[in-house]
Amino acid sequence: MDDTFIRFANVDFHYGAAGSAATPILSGLDLTIRRGEFYVLLGPSGCGKTTALNLLAGFEQLSGGQLTVGGAPVVMPGMDRVMIFQGDDSLYGWLTAIENIEFPLRMTGISKAERRIRANVWLERVGLGRHAAKFPHELSGGMKQRIQIARALICDSQVLLMDEPFGALDAQTRSILQDELATLSKHNGATVLFITHDIAEAIILADRIGIMRAGPGSAVKEEITVETARPRHRGSTDFATLYDRIERSLSKEVQKVVQQEALA
Secondary structure, eight states, rough: OEEEEEEEEEEEEHHHHHHHTTTEEEEEEEEETTTTTTEEEOOOOOOSSSHHHHHHTTSSOOOOOEEETEEEEOOOOTTEEEEEEESSSSSTTSHHHHHHHHHHHTTTTOOHHHHHHHHHHHHTTTTTTGGGGGGGGGGHHHHHHHHHHHHHHTTTTSSSEESTTTTTSOHHHHHHHHHHHHHHHHHHOOOEEOSSSSSHHHHOOOSSSEEEOSSSOOOOOEEEEOOOOOOOTTHHHHHHHHHHHHHHHHHHHHHHHHHHHHOO
């Protein structure tokens, strides 16, 4: 049985008018993601990872091919697909932690009493139950990202899109949030497309990893299923073996980028 939920079918994307003057970013991208799967895209800078994410979010329009979620074409942003960005710019500075979390429910007309109950549940799940009344400027970077994650998951959105959300955090906080996200996303049943440059992060989080080839005109070069049981330990032999395999594949694409830049 085909359990595909998200499908990129021969997707092209370019900047500029079609023809020789167009700048190809994605070319013939074929990618399928199952419902409830945590899928991570890895690739060198400029390979189109974020472009693929923006297409799925509905922020950009295809130049060619098809992109569907649950069989329906993606034509615009929607509440069924929630984006979490790097940093905390999307938090509202005039709202408290709990008000930020419940904001999407407020926009959909849910009663104040109901949204407060649900927001309190998610505050506890991300370990911030004692910080409900604090404003973003009173929270650490890791706390702010927890608020963003809770705000995304409270919507029960079908798809969670994440563009290097932990990139600006210190190593220890990042490691903690990686483990928490893996647990929370499974608990919520969301389908996740996650973008990162970090191989270890990909292994910790992913059910499958897609390695993209160097651009221009990039697509998925190789897919790797991460079969190691959770929780995954960074010091294990299985982890090291998989890390080495991914690094060897990815480094070939990074070398192509370096060569292209040298010739530019």
